[in-house]
Amino acid sequence: MDEFHPPPLHKMNTTPPRAFQALQEAERGLQALKEAGLIRxxxxxxxxxxxxxxxxxxxxxxxCSNDYLGLANHPAVVQAAQDALGQFGLGSGASHLISGHHQAHERLAERLSSFQAAHIPHVQTLTFSTGYMANLGVITALASLSKVAGQATDEGTSIYSARLNHASIVDGIRLASRQSRLKLTLFDTEDLQSLETQLMADPMGHKLIVCDGVFSMDGHLSPVTALLDLAIRYDALLLIDDAHGFGVLGEKGHGLLEHLSLNSERLIYMGTLSKAAGGFGAFVCAHQSLCAWLFQKARSYIYTTAMPPSIAAAALQSLDIIEGxxxxxxxxxxxxxxxxxxxxxxxxxxxxxxxxxxxxxxxxxxxxxxxxxxxxxxxxxxxxxxxxxxxxxxxxxxxxxxxxxxxxxxxxxxxxxxxxxxxxxxxxx
Ligand SMILES: Cc1ncc(COP(=O)(O)O)c(C=O)c1O
Missing domain, CATH: 3.90.1150.10 (Aspartate Aminotransferase, domain 1)
Known part of the structure; x- marks a missing residue:
């Protein structure tokens, strides 16, 4: 008896598999974007x-680049990366908490702490692979403060986020809302009176105000001094994403906190190394207790490979240039x-x-x-x-x-x- 050989799956006359519908939907979606002038x-x-x-x-x-200081191809920065590549190789091999935390990462974190030491008491720093990941990690970790071990119920966190904040902040809040009890209020930086009214009436145990330091699509500085004042009066933390201010603002290029001479342990400062510093990566500076919490809870710090040591070494060189x-x-x-x-x-x-x-x-x-x-x-x-x-x-x-x-x-x-x-x-x- 002849053996029965079924035809290959892709030649069978069956209803289109689900993936095929997805293809059609993708094509329809792309057409709609095209018609709206929104194809990227x-x-x-x-x-x-x-x-x-x-x-x-x-x-x-x-x-159109964010290489504001022209350091992305600066000979000394490139040389620092090349030297470190020769010495330490390409990859870090593992996440920070396994074996990927290199001395170059440690030195970079210490140096970045020294940049913000005048602005955040008892400051410590964590480096992240990108600014996007830093925002995801820091927002989800801070939102989870409301349900720390030992408390029977999750008190919930109120997040106040500026309407024009960067997509990575928006996504960090979306992710946090799946993990923690969260109330979100969007605010306009031109109407801090209404932000204050809402803060005043807020019954939530934990409050976090989040704002870009420099709005990435407008170039405006956000009113960080007034925001900090509100944070102090209404017992909130203030997270500033200074992706576009770090390296550019302040006498020494330390960023917006230096530019505005601010100082508070309520401040959490996020900066990137991919813009004025000309390289890649990001960091978050905060009071040592908050930083230690981020270290334990920021999943985008824990569950990802540490940036290559050569990138950290190049960033150290950029910091020398920025400050000098x-x-x-x-x-x-x-x-x-x-x-x-x-x-x-x-x-x-x-x-x-x-x-x-x-x-x-x-x-x-x-x-x-x-x-x-x-x-x-x-x-x-x-x-x-x-x-x-x-x-x-x-x-x-x-x-x-x-x-x-x-x-x-x-x-x-x-x-x-x-x-x-x-x-x-x-x-x-
Ligand atoms: C305000 C702001 N935050 C965060 C990011 C993300 O930084 P990265 O490019 O390092 O992921 C960007 C970058 O485009 C940004 O403009």
Whole structure:
């Protein structure tokens, strides 16, 4: 008798498997995004991060990186990474709590603590692999303070989060709400009176206010002094995400807390090493007891491989530059570029944001117009990607222009003129 061989599964005439429906749904979803002008794309970079960079075989003047101090390809930083690579190899091999915590991580954490020592009493630091992971870890761990061992019930945590906070904060809160009893209130940084009213009436045992230090899509500084005042009066912790202020703000580049001369053990300071420091990774500084709690509970610290030691070694070199004379010189030049931009760029229809940081967006409103400008600028040899909802609020699509200390005054001036000409052509064709 002949043996029966069933046809291969993919040739059987059966109803489409579930995955096939998922494919159709993905295609429909993509089409909807396309029609709304919300399809995202990436560009293929072929050279080091710089103010002139190769993409798809062409050189572009870039005004879009977060390499504010121009350290991403700084010879001393690259050399520090190379030396550490030669000495310690590539990977850390394990998570911090197993065997991956290298002396370079320890030195980096100590150095970062010294940066915030004047602002957070008894400060200690944890390094994370990314800022996204730092926010996830710190928010979930702080929310879990309300159900510490020994207490019969979870008292719950109230989180007050600024409406324009970064996606990683939003996601940290979403995750925390699955693990802890949590009440979320969104607030506007321009209406702290209503934030106060809500804090005053809040019966929850634990309160956490979370705010970007510098809003990543606006460049505005958040009112951290007033927020700290509220935190003190209403017994809350204050978490500041200073991803875009660290290295840029303050006399020594220590960030927003230095810039505003703040000091409190209620402050939890999160910074990234991927922006002004030019490398990769992030850190959280807090009072030693809070830091010890994060160490025990921040799952994105515990359950992931520690960053390569060479990255930590390079970050140490960046910190030397940031704190030293060269950092000061670079910040002074950057501030000169910002002033020049604010003086030169005069717009009639689009909105120039009056920012004092290297983030200098031009808000044009409609997604389609923004995409069109992105394309026109590309054809002129500029790379300034359109930023659209949901990254920014509806009807506020923008060109997120950023400066680096490696830009020259002339480059900034010519970009301002290019944009003024474009506005003229588009609005008065
Ligand atoms: C305000 C803010 N927080 C956190 C992050 C995340 O940092 P990382 O890129 O290191 O994950 C970013 C980065 O884009 C940011 O802009």
């Amino acid at each position: 794309k990436q560009r293929l970079s072929q050279s080091a991060c710089a103010t002139v960079q190769m993409f798809n075989g062409r050189a572009y003047k870039t005004f 004379h060269e950092g000061q010189t670079r910040r002074a030049h950057l501030n000169g570029l910002i002033a020049c931009w604010q003086d030169t760029l005069q717009l009639k229809h689009w909105r120039k944001v009056g920012s004092t940081t290297p983030i200098q967006p031009v808000v044009v409103g409609k997604n389609e117009l923004c995409l069109q400008l992105d394309q026109t600028l590309q054809s002129m040899g500029y790379l300034i990607p359109a930023i659209r909802p949901p990254t920014v609020p509806l009807h506020t699509a923008r060109l997120r222009i950023t400066f680096s200390a490696n830009h020259s005054t002339e480059e900034v001036q010519s970009l301002a003129h290019v944009l003024m000409d474009l506005e003229n052509q588009v609005m008065h064709p």
